[in-house]
Amino acid sequence: MTQQSQPSADSPAVYPAVNYLNADRGVKSWLLTLDHKRIGIMYFASVLVMFLVGGIFAMAVRLELLTPGPTIMGANTYNRMFTLHGIVMIFLFMIPAIPGVFGNFCMPLMLGAKDVAFPRLNLLSLYLYWTGAILAISAIIFGGIDTGWTFYPPYSTTTPMTAFPALVGIFILGFSSIVTGLNFIVTIHTLRAPGMTWMRMQLFVWAIYATSIIQVLATPVIGLTVMLAGIEKVAGFGLFDSAKGGDPVLFQHFFWFYSHPAVYIMVLPSMGVVSDAIAAVARKNVFGYQMIAYSSLGIAFVGFFAWGHHMFVSGQSPFDNGAFAVISMFVGVFTAIKVFNWVGTLYRGAIAINAMFVYICGFLFFVVFGGMTGIAVATISLDIHWHDTYFVVAHFHFIMVGAVIMGFLIAIHYWFPKMFGRMYHEGWAMVSASFIVLGFIATFIPQFLVGNAGMPRRYYMYPERFQAMNVASTAGSSLLAFGFIIIAIYLIYALVRGEIAGDNPWKSMGVEWQTTSPPDKHNFAKPVVITKDPHSYQKPGEEVEHVVI
Amino acid sequence: MSSSDEHAHSARHPHLAEHFETIQQQDYAARLGMWLFLGTEVLLFAGLFLGYTVYRHFYHATWHACSQALSLSLGATNTVILISSSLTVALAYWAVKVGKRNLALGLLAFTILCAIAFLCIKYVEYSHKFHVGELPGKWFRAEELMQYPAANMYFTIYFLATGLHAFHVIVGMSVLLWVAKGIWKGRYTPDYFVPVELGALYWHLVDLVWIFLFPLLYLI
Secondary structure, eight states, X not given: OOOOOOTTOOSOOOOOSSOTTTSSOSHHHHHXXXXXXXXXXXXXXXXXXHHHHHHHHHHHHHHHTTXXXXXXXXXXXXXXXXXXXXXXXXXXXXXXXHIIIIIHHHHHHHHTOSSOSOHHHHHHHHHHHHHHHHHHHHTTTTTOOOSOTTOOTTXXXXXXXXXXXXXXXXXXXXXXXXXXXXXXXXXXXXXXXXXXXXXXXXXXXXXXXXXXXXXXHHXXXXXXXXXXXXXXXXXXXXXXXXXXXXXXXXXXXXXXXXHHHHHHXXXXXXXXXXXXXXXXXXXXXXXXXXXXXXXXXXXXHHHTTOGGGGOTTTTOOHHHHHHHHHHHHHHHHHHHHHHHHHXXXXXXXXXXOSHHHHHHXXXXXXXXXXXXXXXXXXXXXXXXXXXXXXXXXXXXIIIIIIHHHHHHHHHHHHHHHHHHSEEOOHHHHHHHHHHHHHHHXXXXXXXXXXXXXXXXXXOSOOOGGGHHHHHHHHHHHHHHHHHHHHHHHHHHHHHHHOEEOOSOTTOOOOGGGGSOSSOBTTBOXXXXXXXXXXXXXXXXXXXXXXXXX | OGGGXXXXXXXXXXXXXXXXXXXXXXXXXXXXXXXXXXXXXXXXXXXXXXXXXXXXXXXXXHHXXXXXXXXXXXXXXXHHHHHHHHHHHHHHHHHHHTTOHXXXXXXXXXXXXXXXXHHHHHHHHHHHHHHXXXXXXXXXXXXXXXXXXXXXXXXXXXXXXXXXXXHHHHHHHHHXXXXXXXXXXXXXXXXXXXXXXXXXXXXXXXXXXXXHHHIXXXXX
């Protein structure tokens, strides 16, 4: 393969004639590929479909809540809608989204590696993901599932609806997640190019590393949990059934031992995307590189010991509640370290005002606002008031969904030219970015207010006095949906007709940009030797060359 | 995959995948991957151990009475069998490393026989439990234990933990069969034995889980 242009070249952008997209042809060459880039692309298509499905469920829920009484569906359908919205968005979209797509596509490139350590396992994880997705969604066909995504017994083990296929689906999705995490950890340990020391890894790689640790250590527990819930439902073993001496709260401990760290499985990769993209947008070296890297590990560590804050009203002892509350607040410390360093990176940078920057601003707003409300709900006395209200719903949509969606969109816009070698329309990207950030705020600020006023989550009907806020929230969600439709249109257009982007349209210093865009099947034309620190933007105009023979 | 062999690395190890530079790097990756996987297995069982701890704490007298209902001699026999099999699998690994192919196959065969013996004894124990109704949850009908609160819960934990472990015995046995096939075909030699090592590691984990289950369920 010829490496047509280096980042320094200002010559007209060239689309590499042979690249990973067209090196092999045919459906089989995709379905049986071991190439991490193609697996990433297949994940990309899959999670986008899941995002659409979960989004349709979300819009159904929002439309139903437009009026205090029944609006477009019955109460049972409503219960299934919010349950499936939760399951699809969490297990099928947010958890695999950034690691599955960009972790797969970019992380080996960032290490200067040819592939992940276990390419076959990587493909297996995709197939497990598909299997789990089909099973989880098949719950609709088998009569629906109405337990909420948390599957709390005794309701989940006694509901007439069939929770079983969804539980098996989540069990299999857990395997997919474990395999991905294990693969990434081993890749980062063993496949770093010569000169790529730990402190030269890009911050996205650090974030993926921290995420993978959580995936490997926490996911087996959710596997066991859903397995036990499934056995309970089918065979009546009584493990969580107080009539047989079981303890339903034990299920909650099991569930949140995974599902709280899972929040960081979702949000840490997003933080990694921002750390990388913010340097490229501000054209400035990341401020406090080591602090951001270590704080990812800090969040991963502390995240394991915070699960009890979901159970303040489940009958924990006051001591446990206090301990979990304090530990939860430490997450805020590590997050704040990141936020200050990101702001420090932007300070006096040569900031490019583009769609990515709009999303970065949105991301910072959601992380700070969502994080602050997180400290608030970790405060026991306040949580007793807010528990299971829309305040909590709005809080986790801000910190978790807001941050993940922003990170995912930043990643799409930042790496789209890397993946496909083509550029999208910046103007439309700015328009849709504004719609999405404003739409997100408009959707969830009313939910904070209505939750604080006492509206419980998951209820089908609500008192008249909450209607104004619910209408505002539904209007915001429409704006959000509209923004996503614009993105879909201009990205599909860019895929087919977009301008040729060139190898490095952002003039980024990331290692993944030091090869052609789209990359060659074997990633780099020459063996990679890393000679510079990551994000080396210190000297404007100086072009850093990572790839040497 | 094979197209990369044109890279003129004539001295390339025959089992070295194209995305690794050296066999040491590949071996390190394989070992690290296996150890991480074993970590996930420990966490999978950890939930059941936690459940055991919680209910033992809730129903102490029940736990004591029910553990008396298990057959100590069968449990102890199984423990001896599994520990011996761990020794032989470790010796098989050593035999592959020093090139004693037939010895390795014999030792692995013994290990697999141990696994089968373990499962047979487990079957005897299970069928007795089914017979007298010492069963989980709603299936529980053992009259002499009825006086203890939540005696069904002991057998829920017992069947979940030993069942999950028995499943691992079957998986481990299959892994060892696959390793034995590789040795039989001359695939694993003193030049390339990491898959044998990984299979043996997995078998040790199966053994180790039992070493914790045995005292918790049978002895205390």
